[in-house]
Amino acid sequence: MRGLQVEGKALTWAEQPSAELLEGQIRIRVKAAGLNRADLLQKAGMYPPPPGVTDVLGLECAGEVCETKGESRWNVGDRVCALLAGGGMAEEVVVDGRHALPVPDGLDWAQAAAIPEVFSTAWLNIFELGAAQPGEKILIHAGASGVGTAAIQLCKAMGNPCWVTLGSEEKLRACRELGASGGALRHDGIASLKESGPFNVALDPVGANYAKDHLDLLAGDGRWVLIGLLGGREATLDLAKILAKRIKLIGSTLRSRDADFKAELLSRMEQRLWPLFAKGELKPLMARTFPFEDAESAFAELASDKVIGKIILVNQ
Structure with a gap:
């Protein structure tokens, strides 16, 4: 599968081995990935991923569950969005199943990818x-x-x-x-x-x-x-x-928090906030979407400091 990485100061889509699925993890076929300022810092060499985390960029994504292992609330075909320590800007990503949440009703893939981080x-x-x-x-x-x-x-x-x-x-x-x-x-x-x-x-x-x-x-x-x-x-x-x-x-930093902390945080958020998404009281503010292939333009747009809301990469 392809993933977005940094070579020098440039972005490149490179073939990556598919990660092995461990107990409690799910594999997501990525439909959209959120772009954050942390990704700009990582591209500039100023914010490396935590030890053991992939170099592929992307701290949040949305997509379809395509594989699970062990006990899980998720089934193949479920629509989810996920909080990641890295790896979201790829054709697929493997994540702790507890770090995924259902896509709120009425939201498309790009909107869902704009929520987790x-x-x-x-x-x-x-x-x-x-x-x-x-x-x-x-x-x-x-x-x-x-x-x-x-x-x-x-x-x-x-x-x-x-x-x-x-x-x-x-x-x-x-x-x-x-x-x-x-x-x-x-x-x-x-x-x-x-x-x-x-x-x-x-x-x-x-x-x-x-x-x-x-x-x-x-x-x-x-x-x-x-x-x-x-x-x-x-x-x-x-x-x-x-x-x-x-x-x-x-x-406070979130990316380097341990798996249990993130799982408990997301569980509390689902209880408190997901009903508000369902009512339309919460909704991610979208600035613009870019296709995966135009990632350089998306990064440049965010770096311009003229953006209001979120920029999302969409896997078309």
Whole structure:
């Protein structure tokens, strides 16, 4: 089977041996795969897969179950979407059966492939690690990204007013339409959001550039959940503010979590969120789809930083 890998700085579709199916795993015939900023980082040599994980790109996919082994909730022909540590941009992928969820009714393959990585990231970091309670205010950086647009929808569904930071008025309008209460453009600085705060939880993929402002924007007992370093890795902080406000700084990555953690997370998500997908209260925001063969264009589109929502590769 073919899988998308990096050779030098270029993408290439290369023949891969089909992975052996182990107990509890399923084989998925991939119909669509989500593209994430982590894939851009891996392509640039900055985010290698965890030990033992395939070099094939792709952290989420949707497709048909074509083989199972051992006890499983899945049958051949089932429509599933899956959270992966790698390997989604391929003709087929093998995954722990517990890391797959049914495709919500009414969604096509591309929409289904846009769910697992971004909704699990947003849910885990705002509502589980960030422990957001109904009515608490949420600050979402990179609000027009895949994770950001998922987070806005989750906040709306759970009764949490949210504000965003992003790069353009067009993106801000789109986020308001999804349910954001307001926002700030990053080139203007984010300190203006102080009037809308204080915020109880901050979802932060930026890091250093925004670090100092968080200490003023967060409420007492605020939770600052750091999930990326797009704005740098080194910052100088006034620790007295962290102490006085009892701010919790939580570092969080999902890709390297163990299999049981991911399985339990997805089980909780299915119980809480899948009924909302069925009602149409949650729906992935699609920016554009590309055929598998045009992966380079898809990666370039995401790297342009003009995307609102998700880019998906479709196996036509």
